[in-house]
Amino acid sequence: GTEVQSRSEQTQSVQESEAYVSIPSASSEASEPVEDADIAESGANILVAYFSATGNTENVARHLQTVLNAELYEIVAEEPYTSEDLDYNNESCRANQEQQDPDARPAIAGTLENPEEYDVVFLGYPIWWGGAPKILYTFLESYDFGDATIVPFCTSGSSGIGSSADDLQAFAENATWLEGQRFSAGASEEEVASWVEGLDLPMLSVSAEEPTAG
Ligand SMILES: Cc1cc2nc3c(=O)[nH]c(=O)nc-3n(C[C@H](O)[C@H](O)[C@H](O)COP(=O)(O)O)c2cc1C
Numbered sequence: 001g002t003e004v005q006s007r008s009e010q011t012q013s014v015q016e017s018e019a020y021v022s023i024p025s026a027s028s029e030a031s032e033p034v035e036d037a038d039i040a041e042s043g044a045n046i047l048v049a050y051f052s053a054t055g056n057t058e059n060v061a062r063h064l065q066t067v068l069n070a071e072l073y074e075i076v077a078e079e080p081y082t083s084e085d086l087d088y089n090n091e092s093c094r095a096n097q098e099q100q101d102p103d104a105r106p107a108i109a110g111t112l113e114n115p116e117e118y119d120v121v122f123l124g125y126p127i128w129w130g131g132a133p134k135i136l137y138t139f140l141e142s143y144d145f146g147d148a149t150i151v152p153f154c155t156s157g158s159s160g161i162g163s164s165a166d167d168l169q170a171f172a173e174n175a176t177w178l179e180g181q182r183f184s185a186g187a188s189e190e191e192v193a194s195w196v197e198g199l200d201l202p203m204l205s206v207s208a209e210e211p212t213a214g
Contacts, residue, residue: 044203045117046070050124051135053081053095056155056185057124063192064122064153068204071118075139078107088129098134105138115143119203120151121175123168127156127182132164140171149201152180155187 048070052058058074065072085094098104125132132154150172152165165180181195196204 044119044201046120046122046204047073047112047115047118048122048124049073049075049112049139050122051075051077051126051133051139052124053086053126053133057126057153059185060153060155060183060187060192061122061124063187063189064124064196066189067193067196068122070122073112075135076109077135078109095128095133099129099131101134104134105141106133106135108135108138108142112143116146118145118148120149120201121145122151122153124153124155125164127154127159127161127164130159130162130164132168136168137171140168145172145175147174147176149176149178149203151178151199151201153183154180155183155185 046068048061048064048068050057050061050073052061052074061072061074064070081095084090087093088096090096098106123136125136132152152161152168154161154164159182161180161182165177169175169177178199178201183191
């Protein structure tokens, strides 16, 4: 059906963008510099880890992957969230119950390899009742990112990122946490790229300009 078709188109476009980013590094210092490639050539190991129940956060995560030439890791719930689970108008739906329960730690399927190898971890999630879904707590309790820099980002219907990221910091205390950023569901690659360019991430900055004399 059409869904299958659009999935394969998505896959193809991701592959194309990866190829696009890698071309400038392979073709020496010729021609116009590509902004994205400057970041890609920085040599920093960058992870984009995200949870997305309905695809909005995934959209932003994929833009980040393209812009940063990063590893992409989806935090997948062992028990997938159904639309019933996400029906927040129903007080007792699974998502609501988890958000209300300080001890809730929904299980994650699969494993992230070599978490310690990343210099920068972008951490993405949807806002659920003003906070991060509890599966983010599971994720941060499962892996030690050492002294990496963690950059939170989220999508929401309208809420800002609020204190959602502050609440996560206790689970990775040795990390340097940057201020997080909220995006709307359909955020564009340009929007994501311009946020990245403004971040305080010295390990990503590769100056294209020669230092001036004097
Ligand atoms: C249980 C639940 C609670 C939510 N709470 C909020 C909220 O407090 N504020 C808000 O703006 N949007 C809220 N939303 C909307 C989501 O944040 C928004 O749709 C988000 O982009 C979903 O991202 P995803 O597609 O990556 O899962 C909530 C959604 C769910 C399912």
